[in-house]
Amino acid sequence: MNREDFELTQSIEELPCESQPIGTSSAALIDTPLSQDLALFYQVAMSHPESHLFEVTLRIQNWQAKTLDLKMPVWTPGSYLVREYSRHLQDFEAFYGAETSLNWRKLGKNHWQIETQGRSEIAVCYRVFANELTVRTNHLDETHGYFNGAALFFFVPGFQQVPIRIQILPPADWVVTTALPRVGVNTFEAQNFDALVDSPFEIGQHQIHPFEVLSKPHEFAIWGRGNLEVDRIIRDTQKIIEVEAELFGGLPYDRYIFFLHLASQAFGGLEHKDSCSLIYSRLGFRTKDKYERFMQLVAHEFFHLWNVKRIRPKGLEVFDYEHENYTPSLWFSEGTTSFYDLLIPLRAGIYDAKTYLTALSREISRYLTTPGRLVQPLSESSFDAWIKLYRPDANSANSQISYYLKGEMVSLLLDLAIRIKHQNQRSLDDVMRQMWEQFGKAEVGFTKEQLKLVLEAVAGFDLTDFYDRYIDGTEELPFDEYLVGFGLRVVSNRETGVPAIGMTLRTEGGREIVKFVETDSPAQRAAIDAGDELVAIDGLRVGSGQLDERLKDYQAGDTIEVTVFHSDELKTRSLTLAPPRATQYHLEAIEHPSTLQQQNFEGWLGVSLATVH
Numbered sequence: 159m160n161r162e163d164f165e166l167t168q169s170i171e172e173l174p175c176e177s178q179p180i181g182t183s184s185a186a187l188i189d190t191p192l193s194q195d196l197a198l199f200y201q202v203a204m205s206h207p208e209s210h211l212f213e214v215t216l217r218i219q220n221w222q223a224k225t226l227d228l229k230m231p232v233w234t235p236g237s238y239l240v241r242e243y244s245r246h247l248q249d250f251e252a253f254y255g256a257e258t259s260l261n262w263r264k265l266g267k268n269h270w271q272i273e274t275q276g277r278s279e280i281a282v283c284y285r286v287f288a289n290e291l292t293v294r295t296n297h298l299d300e301t302h303g304y305f306n307g308a309a310l311f312f313f314v315p316g317f318q319q320v321p322i323r324i325q326i327l328p329p330a331d332w333v334v335t336t337a338l339p340r341v342g343v344n345t346f347e348a349q350n351f352d353a354l355v356d357s358p359f360e361i362g363q364h365q366i367h368p369f370e371v372l373s374k375p376h377e378f379a380i381w382g383r384g385n386l387e388v389d390r391i392i393r394d395t396q397k398i399i400e401v402e403a404e405l406f407g408g409l410p411y412d413r414y415i416f417f418l419h420l421a422s423q424a425f426g427g428l429e430h431k432d433s434c435s436l437i438y439s440r441l442g443f444r445t446k447d448k449y450e451r452f453m454q455l456v457a458h459e460f461f462h463l464w465n466v467k468r469i470r471p472k473g474l475e476v477f478d479y480e481h482e483n484y485t486p487s488l489w490f491s492e493g494t495t496s497f498y499d500l501l502i503p504l505r506a507g508i509y510d511a512k513t514y515l516t517a518l519s520r521e522i523s524r525y526l527t528t529p530g531r532l533v534q535p536l537s538e539s540s541f542d543a544w545i546k547l548y549r550p551d552a553n554s555a556n557s558q559i560s561y562y563l564k565g566e567m568v569s570l571l572l573d574l575a576i577r578i579k580h581q582n583q584r585s586l587d588d589v590m591r592q593m594w595e596q597f598g599k600a601e602v603g604f605t606k607e608q609l610k611l612v613l614e615a616v617a618g619f620d621l622t623d624f625y626d627r628y629i630d631g632t633e634e635l636p637f638d639e640y641l642v643g644f645g646l647r648v649v650s651n652r653e654t655g656v657p658a659i660g661m662t663l664r665t666e667g668g669r670e671i672v673k674f675v676e677t678d679s680p681a682q683r684a685a686i687d688a689g690d691e692l693v694a695i696d697g698l699r700v701g702s703g704q705l706d707e708r709l710k711d712y713q714a715g716d717t718i719e720v721t722v723f724h725s726d727e728l729k730t731r732s733l734t735l736a737p738p739r740a741t742q743y744h745l746e747a748i749e750h751p752s753t754l755q756q757q758n759f760e761g762w763l764g765v766s767l768a769t770v771h
């Protein structure tokens with residue numbers, strides 16, 4: 159903190175949001191010489207952090223029309239759900255001069271219109287309630303402030319390309335971190351509204367850990383307490399950055415920030431061009447598994463600075479902040495990024511090939527146990543992200559497949575197909591580089607057809623059939639067909655001997671509640687529903703975690719009596735058990751691999767196939 163910070167902090171109480179309009183002296187805060195161009199200047203104060211209210215002032219200069227429209231985004235890039243950010247806005251006021259209010263009205267849920275009375279300098283004040291701690295929302299409490307531009311700021315329709323100045327007025331001992339260039343004391347400049355939306359702010363007493371990679375400055379800005387070892391995380395992050403920079407041929411930014419929020423039982427990330435926001439369980443760094451999961455999250459969000467932030471599907475080339483932005487290609491933006499988030503830590507030496515294959519097995523297992531993979535095509539899953547992926551319900555697993563998960567699986571098959579065809583001399587890496595060169599560098603959106611052309615150019619063969627079956631169709635992915643060239647196969651646990659009932663449970667307050675009922679399963683045919691409480695099988699109570707054990711006492715084809723509470727009513731359902739079904743899959747080396755299979759494996763993962771036995 160320095161003296162200037164302190165003085166600005168003292169002026170918070172006089173901000174117009176307290177009800178006072180803007181005086182001429184505060185208008186001078188736009189300290190650059192004024193041109194005739196529209197000038198936008200935001201101030202964000204937080205005089206009572208415990209109230210969770212950000213106090214925002216927008217000053218507009220050189221406005222030329224009788225009315226001024228202001229709109230707030232309904233979603234933020236990277237998180238494909240209409241979140242209606244304006245529902246958190248309150249106390250909207252508009253002014254000109256020292257004390258004169260301007261009339262305004264709302265024309266839509268996120269749309270305010272001000273009558274300017276011919277004034278060219280206008281000030282708008284409002285507050286935004288911020289108490290949702292996720293990477294894509296706002297959070298303000300007595301310990302810090304964090305916000306995303308889409309959830310805090312208005313844009314002026316037609317003027318989204320105008321540069322915006324943002325000044326933060328924090329409590330005395332708080333500091334401000336953002337990827338935007340600093341132009342004054344806690345004052346930053348965004349070259350346009352997109353850049354503002356793409357640059358979250360962390361304000362508080364967070365830890366700042368600077369480090370360098372390839373001569374460029376990076377930092378971790380960490381809020382919250384946890385059991386992390388920062389030095390180790392930075393060392394591993396440096397390796398991840400180096401591996402990804404090598405893949406794409408350099409780092410396309412001047413400075414990069416990793417925002418990390420530590421909270422209880424949290425997981426998430428949101429990508430930006432020059433930063434990313436991560437949220438992770440504060441005590442989730444000790445065990446090997448969880449630490450590796452965190453480094454995968456780092457690898458994932460960092461990979462996005464190319465794939466989706468700069469290499470964008472056509473539907474996301476120009477953001478429409480008011481509506482859904484549809485694209486059939488999120489499987490490439492998210493799924494291919496997920497494919498790489500497992501692979502990059504392996505290449506960075508953070509874990510070994512065996513760990514990689516275990517992680518990949520887990521994903522294959524999740525995929526093959528989701529019935530919806532045979533219902534919803536991958537391109538449709540991408541397109542319908544807005545109404546489906548972010549809004550799961552009890553039927554989701556029956557009717558949908560995540561474009562993250564299937565996109566990852568399809569990327570695996572494509573990588574393997576390219577590698578086999580070209581003896582590991584080409585891979586999906588070449589596709590990424592080609593997409594970067596052709597679309598990412600210039601930020602020209604790619605169409606579904608253009609992506610296919612790039613894939614085909616690298617693969618050297620036609621992918622129409624592959625697309626028809628696995629991207630636009632719902633055919634089962636033939637893992638073994640693609641893996642066998644590398645001496646691997648997928649093995650299931652079908653032989654566990656538990657006859658299938660077709661439902662899963664969760665324990666809630668000591669009660670066994672049906673979480674999911676599979677389409678056309680014995681449970682569904684017997685009218686058992688998600689939400690039912692399982693009480694007994696053949697008149698004997700089913701205790702917590704006992705379902706599988708109890709089913710082992712029966713054979714496929716046996717009829718059992720299942721007692722449930724269905725909407726408070728005790729019901730006994732009769733059902734016939736089905737043959738055992740696989741609930742888990744894993745990758746395994748085949749018996750007696752040939753020299754070629756061993757060579758292919760080594761060319762792919764860099765170690766001998768024998769090491770993963």
Ligand SMILES: [Zn+2]
Pocket residue numbers: 458462491492495
């Ligand atoms: Zn992602």
